[in-house]
Each structure stands twice: as C-alpha cells, then as structure tokens.
Amino acid sequence: MKLFKRLRRGTVLIIMVLLVSCIVAGAQEKPYAGTTITITSLNAAWADAAISMLPEFERLTGIKVVWEPLPFDSIHEKQVLDMAAGMGTYDVLSFDNPWLAEFAGSGWLENLDSFVEKTDFPLDDYPAQLMEYWRFEGNLVALPFQPDTRMIFYRKDLFKEAGFAFTPRYWDEFVVAAEKLNNPARDVYGWDFSPALTVVALVELLPWIWANGGDLFDKNMKPTINKPEAVQALDYYVTLKKYAPPGIESRLWDELLNNTLQGLTAMSVQPSVFAGKMDDPKLSGVVGKIGYFPVPYPKGGKMSAAIGGWCLAIPWSSKNKEAGWELVQFLASTEIEKQMALTPGSASTPVRISTLSDPEIQKMEYIPIFLESLRVASYSNRWKIVEWAEIQDYFTLTIQRAVMEELTPQQAFDEFAAKVYEIMKQAGYYQ
Amino acid sequence: MTHLCLRLRSGQMEKNSKISQIAGKIQPYVFLLPAVIVLLAVTIFPLIYSLNISFRSVTLLKLSHQPFVGLSNYIQIFRDPRFYNALQKTAIFCVALPLQFSIGLALALLADYLPGKGSFKILFLLPMIVAPIAVALVWRFMFNPNRGIINYFLQAMGFSAIPWLSRSGTAMASVVLVEVWQWTPLFFLVLYTGLKNVPLEPLEAAMVDGASRYELFRFVKLPFLKPLILITVLIRLIDVLKNFDLFFGLTQGGPGVSTEVLNLYIYKAGFKWFKLGYSASLSYILLIIIILVSNILVRRFRTE
Numbered sequence: 001m002k003l004f005k006r007l008r009r010g011t012v013l014i015i016m017v018l019l020v021s022c023i024v025a026g027a028q029e030k031p032y033a034g035t036t037i038t039i040t041s042l043n044a045a046w047a048d049a050a051i052s053m054l055p056e057f058e059r060l061t062g063i064k065v066v067w068e069p070l071p072f073d074s075i076h077e078k079q080v081l082d083m084a085a086g087m088g089t090y091d092v093l094s095f096d097n098p099w100l101a102e103f104a105g106s107g108w109l110e111n112l113d114s115f116v117e118k119t120d121f122p123l124d125d126y127p128a129q130l131m132e133y134w135r136f137e138g139n140l141v142a143l144p145f146q147p148d149t150r151m152i153f154y155r156k157d158l159f160k161e162a163g164f165a166f167t168p169r170y171w172d173e174f175v176v177a178a179e180k181l182n183n184p185a186r187d188v189y190g191w192d193f194s195p196a197l198t199v200v201a202l203v204e205l206l207p208w209i210w211a212n213g214g215d216l217f218d219k220n221m222k223p224t225i226n227k228p229e230a231v232q233a234l235d236y237y238v239t240l241k242k243y244a245p246p247g248i249e250s251r252l253w254d255e256l257l258n259n260t261l262q263g264l265t266a267m268s269v270q271p272s273v274f275a276g277k278m279d280d281p282k283l284s285g286v287v288g289k290i291g292y293f294p295v296p297y298p299k300g301g302k303m304s305a306a307i308g309g310w311c312l313a314i315p316w317s318s319k320n321k322e323a324g325w326e327l328v329q330f331l332a333s334t335e336i337e338k339q340m341a342l343t344p345g346s347a348s349t350p351v352r353i354s355t356l357s358d359p360e361i362q363k364m365e366y367i368p369i370f371l372e373s374l375r376v377a378s379y380s381n382r383w384k385i386v387e388w389a390e391i392q393d394y395f396t397l398t399i400q401r402a403v404m405e406e407l408t409p410q411q412a413f414d415e416f417a418a419k420v421y422e423i424m425k426q427a428g429y430y431q
Numbered sequence: 432m433t434h435l436c437l438r439l440r441s442g443q444m445e446k447n448s449k450i451s452q453i454a455g456k457i458q459p460y461v462f463l464l465p466a467v468i469v470l471l472a473v474t475i476f477p478l479i480y481s482l483n484i485s486f487r488s489v490t491l492l493k494l495s496h497q498p499f500v501g502l503s504n505y506i507q508i509f510r511d512p513r514f515y516n517a518l519q520k521t522a523i524f525c526v527a528l529p530l531q532f533s534i535g536l537a538l539a540l541l542a543d544y545l546p547g548k549g550s551f552k553i554l555f556l557l558p559m560i561v562a563p564i565a566v567a568l569v570w571r572f573m574f575n576p577n578r579g580i581i582n583y584f585l586q587a588m589g590f591s592a593i594p595w596l597s598r599s600g601t602a603m604a605s606v607v608l609v610e611v612w613q614w615t616p617l618f619f620l621v622l623y624t625g626l627k628n629v630p631l632e633p634l635e636a637a638m639v640d641g642a643s644r645y646e647l648f649r650f651v652k653l654p655f656l657k658p659l660i661l662i663t664v665l666i667r668l669i670d671v672l673k674n675f676d677l678f679f680g681l682t683q684g685g686p687g688v689s690t691e692v693l694n695l696y697i698y699k700a701g702f703k704w705f706k707l708g709y710s711a712s713l714s715y716i717l718l719i720i721i722i723l724v725s726n727i728l729v730r731r732f733r734t735e
Contacts, residue, residue, distance in 0.1 A: 081491070084491045196685060197683055197685050245576070246592060247594045247595075247596070249597035249686045250685050255575070393699070
C-alpha cells in the first residue's frame with residue numbers, strides 16, 4: 001500500500017516535470033510570443049508585399065506586428081520626432097539611407113553587432129561594398145534593405161525603330177539617342193528626369209559629377225562642388241532638358257514614373273525598384289517594351305552610380321528590441337527577400353548575395369544592370385554628415401535653379417559651395 | 432417647540448447659505464476649468480515654450496542640449512536672404528485678397544439683382560467646403576502640363592500649353608488662382624447675406640429721394656456692409672498671410688524658391704532641417720507681422 005502511494009506520487013511528479021519542461025521548451029522556441037511590435041516604413045509597394053508575409057512571421061514566433069506605412073513627405077519627420085522624444089512608438093524602423101548619419105549621430109540607433117553575434121546572423125552574405133556605409137563609428141547600426149540604383153529605362157521598340165544597334169554608354173552617344181528619339185509632334189520625348197526639390201535630383205546628378213571626376217568635398221571636407229568637373233556635369237544635366245516633356249522644372253518622381261508608364265518618354269532615369277512596375281498591366285501602357293542600361297558616363301571618365309535604398313534598424317527608444325530583431329531577421333532572410341522580389345508589382349529588390357545569385361532573381365531583366373551599377377556605386381551622403389538634411393536641401397534647390405536657367409551652372413555651384421562652407425563651418429567641421 | 436425648530440432650522444439655513452454662497456461663487460469657475468486647462472495646454476503653453484526656444488539654439492537631433500543664445504536667432508533672420516525672399520513671396524501672394532473680395536462682391540451684387548431661389552446659389556459655396564490640402568492635390572493634377580485637364584482644354588481651343596507650376600511667374604499665379612477659387616465663395620456668402628439684410632427704411636427712403644442704383648449701393652448698402660467686410664477681410668488676411676496647405680500641396684515652395692512663403696519656410700527650417708530654435712523665431716516674426724498688418728487694417732477701416 002505504501003509502495004503504491006509512493007509510486008503514484010512519483011508518477012505524478014514525473015508527469016508534472018515533463019509537462020513543465022515541455023512548456024519551458026515551447027516557450028524557449030517562441031520567447032517573445034504575445035508581444036506586439038510596430039514597424040514603420042515607406043508606403044511603397046514592397047511594404048505591402050512584406051505585410052502579406054506577416055502572418056507567417058506570427059506563426060513562427062508568436063509576435064504580432066503592426067506595420068505603419070508612411071508617405072515620403074512625412075516619414076522623415078515622424079521618425080525623427082519619435083526618436084527625439086523617446087516615445088518608443090516604433091520597434092523597427094526602415095529609413096532612407098541619407099538619414100543614417102543624422103540618426104546614428106544623435107545616438108538613436110541600437111548597435112546591431114551584439115544581435116548579429118547572438119543569433120549568428122550571416123552578415124557576410126551582404127555585399128561588402130555596401131556594408132561599410134551602414135557602420136557609424138565602428139558600430140553596425142542598420143542593415144540595408146530594398147536597395148536601388150538609378151538606371152536608364154528605355155523603350156526597346158523605339159530604339160529598334162530608330163535603328164540603334166546598342167544602348168548608349170557615353171555622354172555624347174546618349175545625346176545623339178535623346179535627340180533622335182525626341183518627337184514632340186508624336187507625343188514622345190527623348191528624355192525625362194526629376195530636378196524638383198527632392199533627393200531624387202541629387203541621385204540623378206551625383207553619378208555624373210563622380211563619373212566626370214568631381215565631388216562635393218575634398219579630403220579635408222572643403223567644398224569642391226564649384227570645380228570644373230562638377231560644373232561640367234551640371235551643365236550636361238541642364239542641357240538635356242531640351243529633350244524632356246514640358247514642365248520639367250517641377251517634375252516630381254511620381255510624375256516621372258507616370259510619364260514612362262504612359263509611353264510619353266523614350267528614355268528616363270528611374271530607381272531600379274520601379275522596373276517591377278513596367279510590366280504590371282494594371283499600371284503600365286508599355287508592358288514588355290522597357291529595357292534597362294546603366295547611367296552613361298563621359299568618355300575618359302569612369303562609370304559611376306548612386307546607390308540608394310532603405311534599411312532596417314532598431315531605435316534606442318524601442319521597448320521590444322529583441323522581438324524587433326526577430327522581425328529584422330525574418331524580413332532580411334533569403335526566402336522572404338526572394339518571395340518579396342518575385343511578388344508581381346512589389347517593386348522589391350533583394351540585397352543579399354545569396355538571393356541576388358538565385359537564378360529566378362537573375363532572370364529579372366533589370367537585375368544584371370542593377371548589379372553592374374552596384375559595382376561602381378556610392379551613397380549620396382557617403383561622408384555621413386549629420387547636418388546632411390540642410391545641405392541636401394540647398395543642393396537640390398541649386399540644381400533646380402540651374403535647370404530653371406535662373407543661374408548658370410557655374411554661378412549655381414559657386415553659390416552652393418559658399419553655402420555648404422557656411423553650414424559645415426557652423427557645424428564645427430573646420431577647426 | 433416650533434420656535435426652537437424654526438430657530439434651529441434658520442440657523443442651519445444660515446450655515447447652508449454660507450456654504451452655498453461660496454459654492455455659488457466658485458461654481459462658474461469650476462465649470463470653466465476644463466476649458467481653461469485645455470486652452471492653457473494647447474495654446475498658451477506652446478506659445479510660451481516656442482518663445483523660449485526662439486531664444487535658444489535648439490535642434491531636434493539633440494533636444495537635451497538647448498543653450499541660451501539670446502537674440503542670435505533673430506539676428507540671423509535679418510541676415511538671411513531666404514527670409515527676405517519669403518517675405519516678398521508672402522506679400523505678392525496677398526494680391527489674392529483684393530481679387531477674392533472684388534469677385535465675391537461682384538457675384539453677390541449680381542445674385543442680389545437676379546431674382547430666383549437662393550438654393551441655386553448654394554452651389555457657389557462648394558469650393559469653400561473642401562479641405563485645402565485636397566484642393567491643392569486635385570489642382571496639381573489639373574495643372575499637369577502634359578496630362579492635366581486645363582492644358583487639354585487650352586490646346587483644344589488652339590492655345591499653347593502653359594507650364595503652370597514649373598515656371599516662377601506662373602507658379603505663383605497658379606496658387607493665387609486656386610486661393611481665389613476656393614475663398615471667393617466666402618465673400619459671396621457674407622456679402623450676399625449682408626445685401627439681403629440691408630434694412631428697408633433707409634433703402635426705400637433713398638429710392639423715394641431718387642437715388643440711382645449706384646448711389647443706393649454706395650451710400651446706403653455699403654455703409655451697412657462695412658462691419659461684415661471688415662471681419663471677413665480680416666479673417667482672410669490672416670489666413671492668406673499664414674497660408675501653408677496650398678503651397679505645400681501645389682508647389683512645395685518651388686520651382687526654386689519662387690513660391691516659398693514665410694509659413695512654408697518656417698516649416699522647412701523646423702521639420703526638414705530640424706532647426707527648431709530658428710523656426711520658432713521665424714514664426715514669432717510672422718506673428719508680429721500679422722498683428723501689425725491686422726492693426727493697420729482695422730484702424731484704417733475705423734477712421735473711414
């Protein structure tokens with residue numbers, strides 16, 4: 001009898017231990033189950049594609065995700081306000097690359113190195129040329145996400161009609177093409193771009209400045225933007241406006257995209273991510289007609305490109321940093337990247353080497369051009385200047401005024417060089 | 432017994448009446464309190480806070496560091512060519528006000544003269560009701576040089592397309608056009624109502640005396656309308672001086688800085704460059720300008 005009781009007590013104990021260990025083991029697999037985290041990003045088509053994958057994430061980790069897409073006009077302010085006030089609204093941020101120095105310089109981004117180490121995240125699967133940018137003072141503060149470079153979107157049918165055997169590589173060939181294809185009477189223009197007051201003007205012009213041997217600063221961070229190389233590039237940029245549809249001076253990127261989708265332009269400079277939209281029958285009047293080539297450069301110069309794109313980071317004010325890292329890992333995984341890129345209409349470009357090498361991804365017509373541009377690309381704020389917002393604003397204003405022909409390119413860049421010097425001096429760069 | 436009760440009761444009533452007296456005095460303030468707290472929090476506190484930071488060097492990127500710099504921000508404003516540009520553009524934009532007024536008055540007189548039901552005239556009011564930012568975005572589509580409907584009609588009638596928002600001169604004209612389109616109905620509404628409510632006796636007396644239609648308007652109706660005109664012009668003047676939505680939606684200050692009015696510059700300095708201290712001092716300059724201009728307006732009206 002006593003033995004039986006002891007046996008019964010023993011079995012009950014063993015069952016309880018087994019149950020508890022099961023629960024504990026289960027919990028260890030989903031340690032953050034039940035948390036809700038918030039991520040914010042641009043309200044781009046790729047965000048929609050990512051949102052559609054969130055149920056899978058919740059199934060895997062038990063974490064609920066609230067995704068807050070924001071329009072380009074207000075995303076910068078909202079993110080700055082959240083982190084400046086330490087509100088903790090966002091647990092994961094996707095921000096635009098020029099703001100890296102601003103955010104990291106103000107100490108708002110979590111150091112991701114420890115997360116990478118703890119979870120053995122394959123950082124070497126990222127293109128090494130890109131990764132240097134995302135470190136601030138030695139710490140990894142963000143992972144690149146949805147990269148894009150500017151490339152020329154051209155109408156293959158119009159090229160064939162005009163008898164062009166190959167796509168232009170050099171500046172002079174490019175002018176020949178733009179001129180020949182420019183036919184306003186037939187409602188087709190040779191070239192289109194966006195010199196209006198946004199960062200777009202910058203990523204359109206900078207590759208040409210760099211290709212021509214010029215740059216914004218020299219080694220000592222003194223402005224060299226009004227040197228002949230840069231002025232020549234601006235002059236080239238401005239003279240091309242004669243092949244562009246009317247209203248070029250205030251053309252924003254959305255109008256630029258629409259003009260191409262509606263077949264108004266034979267060539268235009270667009271971000272690589274928009275390649276996905278060209279073959280979307282719901283949006284495009286030029287399905288199957290668009291090809292791509294890298295931004296041309298001057299003979300004697302070197303090919304150059306501007307890389308842009310977003311990233312994934314964790315703000316200092318987040319209250320769920322580890323759970324946020326789970327989401328980052330998920331979105332940055334090869335499978336999800338690939339799925340997003342292959343979703344029709346998502347305008348999503350992968351960044352990891354393993355995804356970019358995937359044959360299905362390589363089949364996409366713009367990817368080889370993207371990779372070719374990536375080899376020679378630099379970020380626009382590659383000096384990681386914290387006060388970049390004001391510099392960028394004056395830079396784009398200068399470009400627009402030159403396109404409006406209010407100032408000659410030399411005058412425009414002279415004025416801008418003086419202004420940049422003032423801003424950098426006030427910020428304490430010249431001791 | 433009753434005497435005692437009565438005395439007791441009246442004693443109690445005296446005590447009650449003292450409490451109820453105090454309660455009665457505090458009561459209105461208690462009811463006002465929620466509104467006052469909201470007013471303090473939403474209006475007075477931000478006013479004082481922004482005045483404070485206008486004397487400091489504050490950037491949104493480092494809120495913890497707010498050194499006092501005295502009048503440095505204000506001095507920087509007076510050395511800033513972009514500020515003078517903003518002043519000039521705001522002043523140019525004010526031309527929208529006499530346009531709204533005169534068109535509104537003309538329409539009101541016309542509507543007053545025409546017989547007919549008022550319900551038809553309600554259609555005139557629609558532009559006022561739409562949110563300014565929606566107005567701006569829809570007009571931006573209409574102004575599109577290649578696909579917009581305005582250029583479509585112009586070209587159909589044989590004129591050449593106009594680059595509305597991409598040339599300095601026409602960009603400002605376009606914003607003025609939209610502003611006049613949206614707010615003329617307000618003047619129409621106020622003036623039409625005013626005209627319909629002119630007291631009959633002076634009107635009839637003047638008609639009997641043989642006044643012409645013009646004299647009737649100038650000497651009988653207009654004086655009666657004066658207070659209405661003053662109020663409406665004042666409200667609209669303040670709105671025009673601090674207009675933001677139309678410029679943000681239509682031009683973003685472009686092309687170049689040809690439509691960068693003061694309020695837009697304040698926004699850029701504060702929320703694009705994150706220089707909150709500078710932005711705050713700019714906004715106080717705008718406030719002073721609005722106060723001065725409104726004062727001048729009211730005084731001129733009073734003396735007339």
